[in-house]
Amino acid sequence: MSAEAEGSPQWVAAVALPANALATLVLLAPWPSSDVTVTAMMAALCLANAAFIALMAKKSVGREALRRLPSRPERRHAAHWWFLTKSFVSYGGLMVVQSLALILPPAVLTLLSLPMKIVGSVSATFVNAIMPRLVHQNTDSPAAARKFLRQLAALIGGVAIAGSIGGYLAFPQYFTTVVIVALWLVASASSSVAQRMTFRFLPPSASRVTIVVVPVIVVAVALSTQSGGFGLVALLCAYALVDASSSFLLLLSLGDKLMAWVSGLITLGLSGIWIGSLLSNSP
Structure with a gap:
């Protein structure tokens, strides 16, 4: 989301791609039962997401947007309450x-x-x-x-x-x-x-x-x-x-x-x- 705020949407647009791709590949294997298949798929989702997070951290994705944030808000505001209520x-x-x-x-x-x-x-x-x-x-x-x-x-x-x-x-x-x-x-x-x-x-x-x-x-x-x-x-x-x-x-x-x-x-x-x-x- 920080990268998106900088005007770089490719990371948030691709956020589900690695996990879904790996999970799909894993499902092609002849697993012995449906329980094992689901477990393998979930493991693949976790592994791919972890790899994606590591890649973003290595490339400092969104770091510039966070760096430009003030260390503390200039004034007290209720913005988060509006967004929380809406959600x-x-x-x-x-x-x-x-x-x-x-x-x-x-x-x-x-x-x-x-x-x-x-x-x-x-x-x-x-x-x-x-x-x-x-x-x-x-x-x-x-x-x-x-x-x-x-x-x-x-x-x-x-x-x-x-x-x-x-x-x-x-x-x-x-x-x-x-x-x-x-x-x-x-x-x-x-x-x-x-x-x-x-x-x-x-x-x-x-x-x-x-x-x-x-x-x-x-x-x-x-x-x-x-x-x-x-x-x-x-x-x-x-x-x-x-x-x-x-x-x-x-x-x-x-x-x-x-x-x-x-x-x-x-x-x-x-x-x-x-x-x-x-x-x-x-x-």
Whole structure:
């Protein structure tokens, strides 16, 4: 993370690569049982991570960013409390949503996990590997990040539209799901970029605009479980709305009205799909 703050994202982008690569190679061996296989995989993960840490320490990765930190804060502040509260609410709220999802059949949970992995990988690939080059501790303007966000939204939006059309032609029964994932991809990328710009260009207290989002959505999911139409569509919309609504609020705070309205339209669209699914499938 220190190297990322310097504008060098390659280390954080590759942080899981050595461990996953070694664990995959180890799994190819003919181990005598599943228990031994899992043990070998975990050992490989630990070994590769230790080697990665040793390599970073040898190359003094991120050391310059730490060196430039003041020996003590110039003044007392509550920044860490804002970030701690935001993390607690976000992770805690999503855990509640996952718990509520357990009332659905196992097949639905499997279908839910696939879009989550797709969206997470797209955001990690495009945002985590590029944004630190545009926004870091020496950046004094969000102009480059705003331009990147527009280009990224156009790219993902184009792919999402093409994917939705292809999904409708090939699997019409999953068209609604494909559309939700398409909207979620744009919302997730926008939210990730907006979060990084917020950390750099707004005070920590700006986190308060998104802290309320997750509890509202958790309550909405809890109420939706009382409907006969609660299912995969409602869950996907809930997860996507966390990113879409957060992106909308943060981009408004950052003064990026164009992308804020894009996120706002996605929020309205997802809300409409959620409500429609509950009404159409209710007894």
